[in-house]
Amino acid sequence: MSDTSEIVDQLAALSDDELLAVLRAATAGRPRLAGAHAALDRAQATDEVIIDADVTTDTEPSPLRESPATLGASGQVGGLSAVPAVPVPPTGIPTPAAVGGYSPDGVPTFESVRDKVEQRFGTAQGMSELDRQTPAGRSADEQWEAREKAGRERLDRIRKSLHGNDIETTEP
Incomplete structure (x- = not known):
């Protein structure tokens, strides 16, 4: 500089x-x-x-300044604040452990977010299993399997017809 x-x-x-x-x-x-x-x-x-x-640039602090003890909670001389000053822990002191899945600053912890995601995934997976066990769910699964089977059969017929055409076109 x-x-x-x-x-x-x-x-x-x-x-x-x-x-x-x-x-x-x-x-x-x-x-x-x-x-x-x-x-x-x-x-x-x-x-x-x-x-x-x-x-x-070289002015020294004035001795006439108010001492920090006379400052109000708002940081103003003689000022009164309805809201008390928030104590800030000194640096180097470990912060208290997270309570309820949130840090002291109100930020969710990694563990709490992971637990929520796992819970939602488990709920969704359980709902899909329960849906399959109902008559409507079984019916939907049966319809899906029938469509898949019909699709595979149709694809096999198309392949056979194409292979049959290849053989006929190669023979003069």
Whole structure:
């Protein structure tokens, strides 16, 4: 990647609208930059001018910032949320086992999907066996076998007639 000063020089050369588009694209989908992305969205929608002369590439964090303990559940200072924050387990800790065939995220497990497929296949196979045992099912099977037999007989007659024609045409 390029040196930071080169990147800053290239960004400084952009117009405000171009820079806004680049910053929105760079902050999209980044949870820690969600506040900046929301501010950029507001700036684009309202043509709001955001002026902060204290921001430079080597600015240190301000000691006047609110501590995380004073942040509400919604992540806003003093904000109250009707919905409590969802605890996120730290990385490296194994997640609890899947309960009821679903992962903690609500995704079906491979085993549960396989069991459902096997159950549906077994049900379909059992239904076809039961259908064959009914009088209507037996009748359908008998009709199928009769058609197959008639078809084989007809095919044999056609083959014999063709072989008979081949012999007659080869003899002068």
